[in-house]
Amino acid sequence: MLIITIKQGKEKAILAGQPWIYLSAIARIDGKFEERIKIGGTAMIRSSSGQFLARAAWSPKSQIRARVWTLDEKEAVDHAMIKRRIKMALAKPQIDNSSPTEPQRLINGEADHLPGLIVDYFGGSARYLVCQFQAAGVDAWKVTIAKALMAETTCPNVYEYADPLIRAGEGLSAHSSALAGEVPPFHLPFN
Structure with missing residues (x-):
């Protein structure tokens, strides 16, 4: 280790x-x-x-x-911890399905004990979760995070938006793509 x-x-x-x-x-x-x-x-x-x-x-x-x-020596960094953190972060906001183009912030990185992870929700008839993996740690858990988000929200579409400048600073490649489901049919407000 x-x-x-x-x-x-x-x-x-x-x-x-x-x-x-x-x-x-x-x-x-x-x-x-x-x-x-x-x-x-x-x-x-x-x-x-x-x-x-x-x-x-x-x-x-x-x-x-x-x-x-x-900070807990007994807490392992594993799939179960990531799933718990996602569940805790999603327990506080009420998901609003009314707007397909206005993002609703569901997970806000360090504030939700998921350092470097930003997750926004876009409602409407085709629902989308847009994730930004802005740090190496959450990037390493990308698949687990996407699956946990889908399980907790029942949202079928998970898209990764990769900001080239932020990811370059972490030594990560920048490639935006669908992690599950489809690519959003609208222009993301992050671009």
């Missing part, structure tokens, strides 16, 4: 809820070469004294080198 040791004093921000770990906060990175270059892999974050701080998604090409998934 990839282990990231934070510089002394930098753990305060993480413990206070800061979900981003910048390159400048890292003292040392331990792990096999394959783990160091794996975009979106899970890393254990620890303090300079070796104390567990978090589990985070690793992004070796971004200035934000890790995005915190959990």
Whole structure:
């Protein structure tokens, strides 16, 4: 497992809820070469004294080198966690089916404990979920996320909008496409 040791004093921000770990906060990175270059892999974050701080998604090409998934040492980053987070995020908004062209924000990244994931809903007769995977961690869980979204919303169409600038900063390719169902027949307001 990839282990990231934070510089002394930098753990305060993480413990206070800061979900981003910048390159400048890292003292040392331990792990096999394959783990160091794996975009979106899970890393254990620890303090300079070796104390567990978090589990985070690793992004070796971004200035934000890790995005915190959990501060709970016992919580695994797995399919079940992703599904729980999707379910919790979707429990709060009431889905409005009235507008096929005005987006309704369902998931808002770090605020919903899904760092880098934006999900907008477009209603009308042909319903669409438009996902933006803006970080390496959620990009690695793309299939699980799409399936969980479809299960929770019964929406048959899931489209990925890939912003080239944001994804380039994470070392990810940018290709917008349908993950399930059809491509939206309208111009997305993100373009």
